[in-house]
Amino acid sequence: MKLAQRRQQIDSSGIRKIFDLASKLKNPCNLSIGLPDYDVPEVVKESAIEAIRKGQNRYTLTAGLPALRERIKQLYADRGQPVEDVMIASGTSGALFLAFLALLDPGDQVMLPDPYFVMYKALPRFIGAEPVFVDTYPDFRLRREALEAAWTPRCKMLIVNSPNNPSGAVASEEELRMVAQFADEKGLVVLSDEIYEDFSYDGAAPSLGRFSDPARTIVISGLSKNVAMTGWRLGWVTGPKDFILALSDIQQYSFVCAPSVAQAASFAALDYDMSAVRADYGARRDTIYNGLRDLGYSVARPGGAFYIFPEAPNGDGEAFVRRAIEKELLIVPGKVFSERNTHFRISFASSQEQLRRGLDILGELKREFAGG
Numbered sequence: 001m002k003l004a005q006r007r008q009q010i011d012s013s014g015i016r017k018i019f020d021l022a023s024k025l026k027n028p029c030n031l032s033i034g035l036p037d038y039d040v041p042e043v044v045k046e047s048a049i050e051a052i053r054k055g056q057n058r059y060t061l062t063a064g065l066p067a068l069r070e071r072i073k074q075l076y077a078d079r080g081q082p083v084e085d086v087m088i089a090s091g092t093s094g095a096l097f098l099a100f101l102a103l104l105d106p107g108d109q110v111m112l113p114d115p116y117f118v119m120y121k122a123l124p125r126f127i128g129a130e131p132v133f134v135d136t137y138p139d140f141r142l143r144r145e146a147l148e149a150a151w152t153p154r155c156k157m158l159i160v161n162s163p164n165n166p167s168g169a170v171a172s173e174e175e176l177r178m179v180a181q182f183a184d185e186k187g188l189v190v191l192s193d194e195i196y197e198d199f200s201y202d203g204a205a206p207s208l209g210r211f212s213d214p215a216r217t218i219v220i221s222g223l224s225k226n227v228a229m230t231g232w233r234l235g236w237v238t239g240p241k242d243f244i245l246a247l248s249d250i251q252q253y254s255f256v257c258a259p260s261v262a263q264a265a266s267f268a269a270l271d272y273d274m275s276a277v278r279a280d281y282g283a284r285r286d287t288i289y290n291g292l293r294d295l296g297y298s299v300a301r302p303g304g305a306f307y308i309f310p311e312a313p314n315g316d317g318e319a320f321v322r323r324a325i326e327k328e329l330l331i332v333p334g335k336v337f338s339e340r341n342t343h344f345r346i347s348f349a350s351s352q353e354q355l356r357r358g359l360d361i362l363g364e365l366k367r368e369f370a371g372g
């Protein structure tokens with residue numbers, strides 16, 4: 001079948017090669033997964049089952065259940081970061097896609113700090129917009145010079161993702177203030193993807209929404225990561241009223257609404273106390289970071305999410321990952337998330353035992369690739 005040119009915007013061949021190799025392994029140490037290693041909490045499941053039984057199985061209003069929109073508005077108000085309006089979307093991915101559709105015209109450019117979550121590069125291209133990359137290596141910090149170097153007069157939007165996938169970096173207040181100031185000067189819309197907000201190990205991750213002009217600020221988040229509802233597809237977008245109205249109109253003609261049952265169960269999910277999970281994942285972060293550092297890897301300490309992004313000892317992330325897979329360790333080459341092929345991503349959403357097994361293999365690989 002002759003497919004649209006748009007299809008070429010997604011290059012999943014690299015990652016598919018890895019998964020093909022991985023599918024042949026008998027007992028892999030899988031540190032490649034981008035979701036928590038626990039199931040949806042019982043209270044949330046019960047709430048969904050009750051909603052189904054009560055008949056909450058129909059379309060909801062396009063923008064989401066009014067009570068849920070209010071609950072999320074309240075969540076931001078309680079943090080001292082009031083938002084004008086909220087729309088419920090089919091996952092954070094659905095929210096991102098709609099936001100790009102609503103804001104970008106063909107030829108517009110989107111500034112992406114590199115490394116980046118894969119969709120930020122692919123989705124704007126679907127609509128003829130272009131990503132431009134802002135270098136954050138080697139410590140994955142946002143710097144004014146790098147923003148200046150990447151900016152062109154065609155830039156319309158700047159994306160910030162903190163805590164970050166794939167680096168685990170949590171942007172500081174100073175970085176976010178600098179970004180907000182830069183966006184002000186250039187008249188950019190800022191889109192802050194905060195889906196990993198509950199996984200921040202050294203204090204709460206500050207939100208860009210606290211520092212940037214509300215008239216040009218979009219904050220996106222959701223429930224896929226914290227309560228492990230990845231398959232339930234629940235995300236949200238906050239922003240100015242006119243923008244949320246545009247988004248709802250596009251949602252009406254595409255996704256229609258976010259899944260009704262997931263919306264009904266979101267109240268229980270939003271009430272769920274994440275402190276035990278956070279402490280547990282914080283300990284895993286320490287195991288993997290300390291382990292890699294002691295092995296001599298060049299690596300930045302992640303403050304959040306459940307990823308760490310070390311440099312491959314020979315500087316070739318893909319070759320390193322291929323060899324790791326031969327040794328039954330599943331990790332992801334950095335070039336999936338970057339214009340560089342120098343790093344690799346480890347997910348520490350795995351047991352301490354698996355992390356230690358992974359570190360043993362990474363120790364062997366370090367000796368093999370760097371001679372010691």
Ligand SMILES: Cc1ncc(COP(=O)(O)O)c(C=O)c1O
Nearest residue numbers: 034091092093117165222224235
């Ligand atoms: C940074 C980031 N944003 C968005 C998403 C998409 O999440 P959702 O399941 O809500 O669509 C992911 C998932 O891996 C992610 O890492």
